[in-house]
Amino acid sequence: MNDTVNRQILLVEKPTGKLGPEHFRLTKGAIPEPKDGEALVRTRYISLDAANRAWMHGATYRAAVEANTVMAGGGIAEVVASKDPGLKPGDIVFGDTGWQDFAAVPARHLTKMPKLEPMTHLLSVYGIAGLTAYFGLLHVGKPKEGETVVVSAAAGSVGSIVGQIAKIKGCRVVGIAGGKDKCHWLTSELGFDAAVDYKDGATYKALRAAAPKGIDVYFDNVGGDILEACLAQMNNRGRIACCGAISQYDGVPSAHGPRGVPGLIVVKRLVMQGFIVMDYMDQSQAALADLQSWVASGKLKVQEDVIHGIENTPQALIGLLAGENRGKRMVKV
């Protein structure tokens, strides 16, 4: 990296099927001038998230990303110059910097972050991933001590934290993940009570064995067949926290939704609730205090997967969608 060139990764075409490297192009642009109310920031870490792929489908909770523009994405950045009284050079911020070295961003779209080490924790346990796990599990799923909590994409950035918080709250915790290694890691390193390898084929049966008393809270990161399998094994008055549908993002989404909707929802009096972490930001201080104390006491292990070099960002996302990461994946620019 030098200080006069702005490396940028463009989304050159919106994928209709599986995302591939051909959908991206690395280019070099000018370093923008911040306008009044904006800050010029230098991106330090780019966050990789399944949601990046969802944005390519169309409007979600944000506008769709468009072809031939810099790929959108959250990141941790350092303020280089500021035309806003609230920010000064050297400040560390979180915001949608896009996949590029430098961006001029309205200050109101940037969140000033504390200076802590390692800085990567601002994207993992103290960032969107940790807060999503915290609010989705505790405010939407509302697990009680002794209940069974199941989480999908359990080895991912959010799932790995969900499962550990559920353990802290005294629940039986089952993780669903792809592959024997990830499953072994969940039980041996993160303290999950059981893990189900969905690549093994017999998800229903394995889930029944792992959650013999049924499921009280299902934290859904994936949708599709796994949601369907969990629905079938929910207990009466169970809660499903709908966080994402990664199985539906990359490629052609399922023609239909999961069986059991709405029949099982009625009969079992289930609650399925969607949430977006931004809606809980007014309560983030309390959440961060809990997360920090759990990390400090060793009850919550932080797993990060840092890839080096902005040029590797497309492949980092493609790999994340294929499930190759453990914990929070990010690119060190």
Next chain:
Amino acid sequence: MNDTVNRQILLVEKPTGKLGPEHFRLTKGAIPEPKDGEALVRTRYISLDAANRAWMHGATYRAAVEANTVMAGGGIAEVVASKDPGLKPGDIVFGDTGWQDFAAVPARHLTKMPKLEPMTHLLSVYGIAGLTAYFGLLHVGKPKEGETVVVSAAAGSVGSIVGQIAKIKGCRVVGIAGGKDKCHWLTSELGFDAAVDYKDGATYKALRAAAPKGIDVYFDNVGGDILEACLAQMNNRGRIACCGAISQYDGVPSAHGPRGVPGLIVVKRLVMQGFIVMDYMDQSQAALADLQSWVASGKLKVQEDVIHGIENTPQALIGLLAGENRGKRMVKV
């Protein structure tokens, strides 16, 4: 009817496809002797409900109905003899009498009802239908004044009351029903703001026109395609009260659930919640007080569809599943 014969309608075979008269047989049985703790009751009105058909599929919130037994069903009955201190001859009760003149039922499974005229109201507005509408709309859907409420099977026993309560609460109310006549009845007689005829084919478009500001609360009686159409038009933070899935009961259920689950639930932060009226029975006195005052003031119109003769009960259910009723259908034994 005479006093020595017990006419009974048996379910002779569990339907795998569409329910027909061939699945039932009228027979004559003995009048049972009540045991200790039981009451002998004479059925006065049999309630017809879409749930009757769901019970034939398997266990729901109650055990499945079995072939070659008296068809299960709720009814209003009069106590003829009692071996329980809590009931005496002449008492009016609600319970699962089954489709027969006489039944010996454990007193703890019978609910003593007030003696009011017309007695049919104990099955409609002051019965399961009215309470289901009340709790499902107000405790699950939680509409606010000025919001848009959509209800399916709107001309049915529950739907017709849901829509009227939503009007009382100051909402814009859209009913979805089958056929022009029912739709006209909803708007001209019951005060709905708009009605969508799902038999008309263009449900999405008609729904968009009827609910131009989107849907805040959807009271779902039907599941299937109509649930899918409503999901697509829910507003952020909308609530779906899942009451039933009549579209899935009679015949072969859909191979899959509605599209948009869980994707739209996440993006729009929706809550989909199933409920069963029995779970709210501890609050029934307050609900009945509200319902009675609305009926007395003319704000809530009671529509009943009374069919005469126990021998017509199978056809009454078959017809209900085909959507031929308006308001609460029951059989006068």
